[in-house]
Amino acid sequence: MPRVFFMVKYEEVEGRLICYFEGRMDTANSTKLEDEVFDHVLRKRIPTVFDLKEVNFVSSAFFRICIKAARATKEMKLTIINAAPFVKDGFKITGLDKIMDIQ
Template sequence: MNLAIEKIGEVLVVSPEGQINSANAGSVESDLLAHVEKGESRFVLDLSNLNYISSAGLRVVLVLAKRLKQGAGALVLCALQPHVREVFDISGFLSILTVVDSRDDAVAKVA
């Protein structure tokens, strides 16, 4: 699991590559929350290179969303692969998270 990080203006764009599963969810969560602790409050999760997410991975996204909401931050997800989107849909996360199609739309929404 690799997390590609890019800063676009005030927005931190995080692009996980591969899978977020029970084996690596803890380290992914730690990495993401470390950025929040450093003061980052506007996040885009670009999931275009994520080919699998487990329930442990969904929990990581939820923890990040809650932490950002507490600090008046923002989180937008974009470019979900069809099978990853299905996991978010079945779990009900699409109704509680902001999801857009493109990275540009996501950055504009949180900027």
């Protein structure tokens, strides 16, 4: 069975928390990362950006992480950048583009 690679790195840049996701954000991987990501977002309480440049798959579990982060940063709005077209479509189909800034 091939090893499935996924990770997230965090960096604070110019007053924003940037979360760099990499790999498959399927249900299993997203579930493993959910608490960690949410802890970073809650701890910082600053505008948050999810960079999805290196993400090659997303599941509804990953959308759940995005929803939780968007609610936590409501006043500042969560920003999604560098998402593949199929991921952007998922945000639009689910209506999540109304509560997040999808670039």
